[in-house]
Amino acid sequence: DTGVSQDPRHKITKRGQNVTFRCDPISEHNRLYWYRQTLGQGPEFLTYFQNEAQLEKSRLLSDRFSAERPKGSFSTLEIQRTEQGDSAMYLCASSLVGSGANVLTFGAGSRLTVL
């Protein structure tokens, strides 16, 4: 068990560019979550998957945000046409349904800076 891994840890981009973040959950976990954390705030839920199915995505911030988990293992979060307001820490977490499903293990996050 190597924990939840996120890549890259830091990303600096120019406004209008697309960015993609990757999350590798704990291998036996079937649920995967994406959260966003802005300065001075607690994490805010964006979306989650159970295996490869995206069960909740209404909290994605706009249609510029999309997430995938094609094989039920790793996940990607893409932000198209980035804006300065997208600057934040993007957190991934995973859990195992039926074994304390509400105990999430978080990764260290991917920090995005949009210039």
Next chain:
Amino acid sequence: AQSVTQLDSHVSVSEGTPVLLRCNYSSSYSPSLFWYVQHPNKGLQLLLKYTSAATLVKGINGFEAEFKKSETSFHLTKPSAHMSDAAEYFCVVRNYGGSQGNLIFGKGTKLSVKP
């Protein structure tokens, strides 16, 4: 709807003195409550959780929290602060509705520990 309010954005204590981080919750259901800690450049780590068993919950690193239904509180305490406790602490309630994801975070309390 569920929510949590962390009453202090910043708490400063001296090493060896007690720690008290305050949290009030609001929930239509019997809540599941958590405290997470976030150290710089590290992932959120679960300190402890309350899920309607014992009202006094013991967690890692000497932290504990008491669920008080009459006061709708779930304050986090530690008898003696250590320098390594300096971090940001989040009070969290499990969301029973699907629209906001699995967990709802408070805004966080930054704990400083003076030598």
